[in-house]
Amino acid sequence: MNSETSALSGSGGVQARGLGRHDGARAAPVRNSDRWVVPAKIAVFVAAWYPLARIVLFGMTGNLGANPIEFITRSTGLWTLVFLCITLTVTPARKLTGINALLRFRRMLGLYAFFYATLHFTTYLWFDKWFDVAEIVKDIGKRPFITVGFAAFLLLLPLAATSPRVCARKLGRRWQTLHRAIYAIAMLAILHFWWMKAGKHDLLLPKLYGAIMLALLGWRLLAWARARMASRTRPTR
Numbered sequence: 239m240n241s242e243t244s245a246l247s248g249s250g251g252v253q254a255r256g257l258g259r260h261d262g263a264r265a266a267p268v269r270n271s272d273r274w275v276v277p278a279k280i281a282v283f284v285a286a287w288y289p290l291a292r293i294v295l296f297g298m299t300g301n302l303g304a305n306p307i308e309f310i311t312r313s314t315g316l317w318t319l320v321f322l323c324i325t326l327t328v329t330p331a332r333k334l335t336g337i338n339a340l341l342r343f344r345r346m347l348g349l350y351a352f353f354y355a356t357l358h359f360t361t362y363l364w365f366d367k368w369f370d371v372a373e374i375v376k377d378i379g380k381r382p383f384i385t386v387g388f389a390a391f392l393l394l395l396p397l398a399a400t401s402p403r404v405c406a407r408k409l410g411r412r413w414q415t416l417h418r419a420i421y422a423i424a425m426l427a428i429l430h431f432w433w434m435k436a437g438k439h440d441l442l443l444p445k446l447y448g449a450i451m452l453a454l455l456g457w458r459l460l461a462w463a464r465a466r467m468a469s470r471t472r473p474t475r
């Protein structure tokens with residue numbers, strides 16, 4: 239796998255591969271055909287607030303249902319998963335369409351995944367457990383779906399912390415390796431969802447998201463295997 243594996247990553251650096259640069263090292267020059275990118279980024283930036291705006295609106299109009307904490311926890315959890323899926327779709331979409339500028343959306347999407355994960359965790363921490371650390375530690379040890387959710391969140395932290403371009407520049411290849419953790423995070427998130435829903439005998443959505451994640455991961459593995467084969471068969475000068 240190459241620098242494209244990074245998800246909470248900088249913009250448009252893949253073209254830089256082979257020049258000794260990595261993701262986000264330097265912004266690619268803006269071409270005329272890429273003029274749509276800035277307005278589209280603003281649109282995505284605004285649209286990504288919709289899940290939070292919906293919760294706030296429902297809260298203000300008393301529409302959060304009989305159990306508002308459960309509603310908020312589930313809504314933020316599901317949107318974290320949605321943003322993880324969208325973030326991981328960027329590279330395949332770029333390859334399939336040939337639109338390189340799509341990479342310039344990836345860091346923002348990844349950071350929104352982190353944002354909703356933080357809201358999700360904070361809801362649990364605050365309104366479910368009232369910051370009772372002993373109770374939280376017990377819960378993490380006792381309920382496997384909480385254990386894997388927590389592991390996924392912990393793994394997200396270094397990715398979010400190193401998402402600025404300056405970090406990519408400083409860490410070099412180690413940064414790419416670190417950001418491959420996004421696939422482990424995605425799998426842990428599916429396991430978290432699956433375990434939670436298995437107890438309720440309602441596996442339709444976990445199966446759907448699991449299939450999407452497996453397809454995305456499978457695509458990456460295939461691309462990686464092809465690249466390796468191509469580099470092995472390439473004649474040496």
Ligand code: HEM
Nearest residue numbers: 308311312315316318319355359362387388390391427431
């Ligand atoms: C990347 C990190 C995470 C993702 C993607 C994620 C995703 C999800 C999803 C999709 C749901 C189910 C939503 C639904 O029912 O439609 C959920 C529920 C839940 N998650 Fe997470 N989660 C993450 C991290 C965590 C963490 C760190 C905790 C707490 C330590 C946590 C605690 C919970 C709880 C308590 C529920 C609700 C269970 C219930 O209502 O019975 N999650 N999460």
